[in-house]
Amino acid sequence: MTVTISNNSFTTTLQDLIKYPSSGILSKVLLKDNNSQYSLFCLAKNTEIEEHTSTRNAVITVIEGKGNLELEEKDIALAPGVFVFMPANAPHALQARENLAFTLALSEHLPVKKKVSQKTIDIVKSTAPVIKQHGQTITSRMYEIMFASHPEVKSQFDMSAQANGTQPAKLATAVYAYAIHIDDLGALKEAVNKIAHRHVATHVLPEQYPIVGECLLQAIKDVLGDAATDDVMTAWTEAYQALAEIFINREQEIYQTI
Numbered sequence: 001m002t003v004t005i006s007n008n009s010f011t012t013t014l015q016d017l018i019k020y021p022s023s024g025i026l027s028k029v030l031l032k033d034n035n036s037q038y039s040l041f042c043l044a045k046n047t048e049i050e051e052h053t054s055t056r057n058a059v060i061t062v063i064e065g066k067g068n069l070e071l072e073e074k075d076i077a078l079a080p081g082v083f084v085f086m087p088a089n090a091p092h093a094l095q096a097r098e099n100l101a102f103t104l105a106l107s108e109h110l111p112v113k114k115k116v117s118q119k120t121i122d123i124v125k126s127t128a129p130v131i132k133q134h135g136q137t138i139t140s141r142m143y144e145i146m147f148a149s150h151p152e153v154k155s156q157f158d159m160s161a162q163a164n165g166t167q168p169a170k171l172a173t174a175v176y177a178y179a180i181h182i183d184d185l186g187a188l189k190e191a192v193n194k195i196a197h198r199h200v201a202t203h204v205l206p207e208q209y210p211i212v213g214e215c216l217l218q219a220i221k222d223v224l225g226d227a228a229t230d231d232v233m234t235a236w237t238e239a240y241q242a243l244a245e246i247f248i249n250r251e252q253e254i255y256q257t258i
Ligand code: HEM
Pocket: 153, 156, 157, 158, 159, 161, 167, 170, 171, 174, 175, 194, 195, 198, 199, 202, 204, 205, 208, 209, 210, 212, 243, 244, 247
């Protein structure tokens, strides 16, 4: 019986579950959820699994028996205790030289970074001139919307920098720089680093990014009016999410060092 992963712990004795078929493979899913699956594989002597790939990362841990794993064109001898990590999409094939039992752990291979589409890049870049022209009006409007709808964030900000316009100006500069360099993010590295340190100093958290995103997008709509077409809004929604991810990742690294 397969157990769905929950908050409850789970334990079993693998030796008791090993059962070899007279030929071929007997596999049993021990535990699974949406992101991972743990199975026991029992292969009869001389069973072969032809070359294939998996979209998930996989780990084989051999319990008993002998065999050969061909992984990315290299042979790995399988014997009790051997642990092999197979990255997603790596071609592999397997032969059991004796009755062979191993566990297979599959885990979701999540993309490290969301890539923005070429269409989004083109649209965002095409809006750079209007973002430059109306940048500070947009960011001032954004803060106005955010402080009205989420007054709890006010305490993180220096309100004098709001009143004299320096913070809206800094945000406008950052948004414009992103619009120009959306396809050359290396150029933003230093700026991202500086902003991320300021964010960590002011305790910005990942869950606050959707709030800023929603308010910024609303402000773009309010200020650009008819020029904020559906295509423009869709592109900026995708672009903002990608930028938010960059900040969240960098800030996570900084939080871990303090
Ligand atoms: C992609 C989204 C964001 C961009 C482009 C951005 C940009 C910036 C920039 C350019 C600065 C000025 C940094 C400096 O002084 O050198 C800043 C500061 C700051 N940001 Fe963000 N930010 C973003 C998201 C957020 C979020 C989600 C929050 C959470 C509420 C936040 C809160 C702050 C705070 C509290 C400061 C310091 C402001 C002050 O000193 O008064 N930002 N941000």
